[in-house]
Amino acid sequence: MIRPAIPADVPVILRFVRDLAAFEREPDAVEATEAMLTDALFGATPAAEAVIAEGDGKPLGFALFFHNFSTWKGRRGLYLEDLYVTPAARGRGVGGALLRHLAALAIARGCARFEWSVLDWNADAIAFYRQMGAVGLEDWTVQRVDGEALVRLATSIA
Template sequence: MISIRPARPGDEALVLRFVRELAAFEREPDAVEAGEAEFRDALFGPDPAAEAVIAELDGEPVGFALFFYNFSTWTGRPGLYLEDLYVTPAARGRGVGRALLQHLARVALERGCARFEWAVLDWNADAIAFYRALGAVGMEEWTVQRVSGDALRRLAGA
């Protein structure tokens, strides 16, 4: 049986484990800089930056989703942005990913969000096909832009 619960204090190590497994799957195993303390602060600190939910299959944690709000100036309403979704290899194909996305879609509606959005790597054909089957539409004309590290400091004039 699949259940979805909010992450709670004490889940930082689990979230970090899933993030590291996701990074390895995404061919970036050494890219994770965050540790348990960063997740504790980001999820449960005085000014949380994000939320997470944990998927359990027969009582065992098998995946998670981490999300936060964005805002649409066109709709004048918040949106829910899915930063990470991960299901362990052994639990894939058992409905866990669908359950996580359905849960977040309900959260988005309950909280008055106009949109539910996420990014997917262009080489992840299985995920793209799965998302299309759920009704997601690729934003083909849009590309993600990012400034980080030294480029961010230069842009800030720091």
């Protein structure tokens, strides 16, 4: 079963985020707190949404997503920020169910695209995504400015 996250799910979501960070070899990178996630998901102006995959009344995984916008398409898209399935639930169709759920949501909301990023060393995930119909954008790379670099950019004089 896949259902929308509720505020009571925030501790589980944060645990899954931390587990995902550890899997992605960045166990100390998570700065998010329960209060931050509560505000981001359920505050006055939510920045993102989440769904929880459950089996036998227990959380098996989650997906956190938000809308972006394509000027070329003239419509919004759905961007998957995090997808995580517990090790015990992997291979049982949970990840595919989460992706299908979000794809259906994207269609229902009139989105032009459903997209996400994956680490280039995660061959299992890449193969899984290809099986699900995803195509890698080989000519595109992610660019990021954060931390002190973000502050320098914001305060630099042209």
